[in-house]
Amino acid sequence: MDLRQALKQRVLVADGAMGTLLYGNYGISSAFENLNLTHPDTILRVHQAYISAGADIIQTNTYAANRLKLARYDLQDQVTAINQAAVQIAHSARQHADHPVYILGTIGGLAGDTDQEIQRATPAAIASSLTEQLDALLATNQLDGILLETYYALPELLAALRLVKAKTDLPVITNVSMLAPGVLRDGTTFAAAIRQLAKAGADVVGTNCRLGPYYLAQSFEHLAIPENVQLAVYPNSGLPGTDQDGAVVYDGEPSYFEEYAERFRQLGLNIIGGCCGTTPLHTAATVRGLTSRTIIHHRTPTHQPLATPLAPAKGQHPFLAKVATAKTVLVEMDPPRNFDTTKFFKGAQRLKAAGVDGITLSDNSLAEVRIANVTIAAQLKLNYSITPVVHLTTRDHNLIGLQSEIMGLHSLGIDDVLAVTGDPAKLGDFPGATSVSDVRSVELIKLIKQFNSGIGPTGKSLKQASDFRVAGAFNPNAYRTDVSVKSIERKLAYGCDYIITQPVFDLANIYAMADALKASNIHVPVFVGIMPLVSKRNAEFLHHEVHGIRLPKTVRDRMAQAELDGNEREVGLQIAKELIDGVCEVFNGVHIVIPFNRFKTAIELVNYVQQKNLTATH
CATH class of the missing domain: 3.20.20.220 (TIM Barrel)
Incomplete structure (x- = not known):
């Protein structure tokens, strides 16, 4: 059974974080994606832990495995090797699973990155970087789908979706990231983003990162979207804090995910996973929290308030008016x-x-x-x-x-x-x-x-x-x-x-x-x-x-x-x-x-x- 068929039959549980897990549990702070080459056994153990916890979907360790981001570590010429090694490790992890496991090739967004070189990148350079990574992932012929995640800018995600759809018939999951519940940072409502992504051909649309279960559940409530749109949610374990050394830490309890798992299903979610701060314990908690795997189609409310930008109240700016003449x-x-x-x-x-x-x-x-x-x-x-x-x-x-x-x-x-x-x-x-x-x-x-x-x-x-x-x-x-x-x-x-x-x-x-x-x-x-x-x-x-x-x-x-x-x-x-x-x-x-x-x-x-x-x- 392929991933599209599975999504029609039951709610699927996805894995959780890779980067924060490697940072917190393994003390690794270098380029996480390069570990596919240098420490493949470490990545394999992470995948196996999520599968043992009950994950139906795992994602490759390739979130930042593109030329633009790898250039920070002088690894830009290792794009193909890093991505293909990641797919092979994930494939090895599912070989001995006691239940079907689907592999998503992960490609992360760039618009939220603070690196100045990435901020200066032209759309053409971004498209070229994504295409190179995508080609490397697809060449393995071992993926069940593509995951586009942590996209703060909807235009960037739509452009990435078009590139992926032109290259493959594999199902595509598209996740936006929100700084506040229900709205993207340019003012686009979450509902409007979902509609645009579905219309552009995304198989599953949803959200990941930044916010925890409380706010992401809130974002799906009273959500006006077309019928039969499949939805995904990958919340953080909660809001981050810092330890005594100033390092970023997450301390959200796995039991909190157990409480929200069934609520997400009732809201019509098809894929429930985790993002920053989550671990295999959070995945296991999600599995326990689901009282059923039966899909509940998202209910569209009758009325949905529209968010419209306000027109500025124009001031006189007298010296700018004067300087013209x-x-x-x-x-x-x-x-x-x-x-x-x-x-x-x-x-x-x-x-x-x-x-x-x-x-x-x-x-x-x-x-x-x-x-x-x-x-x-x-x-x-x-x-x-x-x-x-x-x-x-x-x-x-x-x-x-x-x-x-x-x-x-x-x-x-x-x-x-x-x-x-x-x-x-x-x-x-x-x-x-x-x-x-x-x-x-x-x-x-x-x-x-x-x-x-x-x-x-x-x-x-x-x-x-x-x-x-x-x-x-x-x-x-x-x-x-x-x-x-x-x-x-x-x-x-x-x-x-x-x-x-x-x-x-x-x-x-x-x-x-x-x-x-x-x-x-x-x-x-x-x-x-x-x-x-x-x-x-x-x-x-x-x-x-x-x-x-x-x-x-x-x-x-x-x-x-x-x-x-x-x-x-x-x-x-x-x-x-x-x-x-x-x-x-x-x-x-x-x-x-x-x-x-x-x-x-x-x-x-x-x-x-x-x-x-x-x-x-x-």
Whole structure:
């Protein structure tokens, strides 16, 4: 009897985790899939233990056995050997089973992976990687089906399903992974995902990983799906914790799976297995918990509420509206280093009176500790009616902190954000501090803009849509402008709305940037950074010690002569005005970076930009 026939006749119990079992019970933390070659007996014992516990279905130890993931361990040329060894081990394990056992060739998803190389992989590279692994698995002619599991992105899973269906007639089980019950992280309902996968030809559709039995059972309740769709569930043993050494552990009791086994059957599940943290003891508990193997067809409720993304409540973003037709000026300020904020806010008020269109607030620039810029931004907006643009760095926040910060910004009505990586932590006051690298700045842009749909990163409704406008950073001082432009193109693809550049000290760089953006058909607003020099020493420091900034020799020579003449401030201002003249020939946006929060200098330059608008109207 083949797997399709078996699925029509009885509820089947699948095996549980491989990776967490090897990690927890065997102390193995290397590439688990390579053990198919180096320690086949270990993998064989795991399969045999699940079969002895009563598993009707086992999956090959190939979850991450693709070229992209194996490259982490320099094993990318072992794809075929690793996958085919895995199938052979699974086949050997079932040879002496006392009941029919079906083997699924497992292929895991990539969209949830945090590895930056995998995140950069093109759809073509992902398809090629999957095809190579699939070909290796199918070449063994010993599989009963294919399992596509732990897919966080439905489009990726649908694409994988199409590739598999084009290669084989074997049954295909497709499992999405949810961060919250009943909804995928892009806001697609679990029910909608099941319908799309069934329509695309999946034999069994379901879910695995992330959530335990409680939430996954909840996801199947009141689920509106077509009749005769076969369903699978592979819950984690529960939520993970950490032991005294900081290692991730699961301590969900097998008896809990015994309690849920019959409930899953009553909900219409055809395959009941386990994922992270589960062991053969959980499998045995599932077998004990089933009062029958008779299939109960899933009952579709009469009414099913539809989840629809919320449209953002559009704000005015006045400086972005203005920059389309007139010269517009933003000023960057560093939040205070101490609790005395009087001078800072007095300076901000003077800038407002001078006509500044917005104040951008650095996020601990040069990794030096200052008052949190979100706190300062809230006071500028609420107490002084000044538009703030908050710099948000990936350096200081992991994914949890970033999302919390974004939600906090929206709750304060602060809608303008510059997404940046941030200066390395080792440069600042506390060189022992570490930088966080959960995401890059381009992914931070995408994360921020997702909130505009009213759907959170877990896929759950936020009950309100944000209206963020996100700036991307651009370095016109780079040796290769084409590389910097490619970076902007990626940021625009992720949702970037406008550009704020590093300070520029060379007119040639301004014109080269304008030409490069025009050649690439990039027409978003651009605010070019202008930093007035205050001394020769300041000029030399910026040129030699600040990453991403270079000063022409002519500028440094002028500041050296100014030091001799005793008029450094005046010459620094003149250079800044010359640069503003160049900027205003090709762009409407100027971003003045105040050195040492010298408000008098900033105000003079704001007035200079504003005068250009007055001149243009006469």
